[in-house]
Amino acid sequence: MSIYVGNLSYQVTAEDLKLAFAEYGTVSNVQLPTDRETGRPRGFAFVEMSSEAEEKAAIEALDGAEWMGRDLKVNKAKPREERGSSRGSGSWGGGGRSGGGRGGDRRY
Numbered sequence: 001m002s003i004y005v006g007n008l009s010y011q012v013t014a015e016d017l018k019l020a021f022a023e024y025g026t027v028s029n030v031q032l033p034t035d036r037e038t039g040r041p042r043g044f045a046f047v048e049m050s051s052e053a054e055e056k057a058a059i060e061a062l063d064g065a066e067w068m069g070r071d072l073k074v075n076k077a078k079p080r081e082e083r084g085s086s087r088g089s090g091s092w093g094g095g096g097r098s099g100g101g102r103g104g105d106r107r108y
Helices: 014-022 052-062
Strands: 003-006 027-031 043-047 073-076
Touching: 014 027, 014 043, 014 052, 027 073, 043 052, 052 073
Parallel strands: none
Antiparallel strands: 003 043, 003 073, 027 043
16 A cells, blocks of 8 residues: 655655655655646655555554645555546546537537
C-alpha cells in the first residue's frame, strides 16, 4: 500500500519527499505525477514505505502539517479505480464512445 500526499508545493521534488518521509522509516518509492502538457508537478504524490507501521507513523505526523508553505493532506492511498467505473457513460465519463443516445446523427 502507499501513502497519498496532497496539497504539495509545485516546487517539491521526489528527493524532497524522500527526505521528509525518511524520518519515519525506509522510503521504498516516490511517485510525483506531472502534467502531460507542462511537465510541472500536479500537486500530489504517492510515497511507499517498507512497512505499514512506518506508513502509519508518517501519516499521523504529517497529515495537516505545514511544509513548504502548504498544509499537507496525507492519508493511505485508495486503490486506483478503472476509468469510467464510477462515472456515467459518454465522452466525458470515460466509458467509451458507443454513439448511443445521439438520436438522428447518422447519415445514410
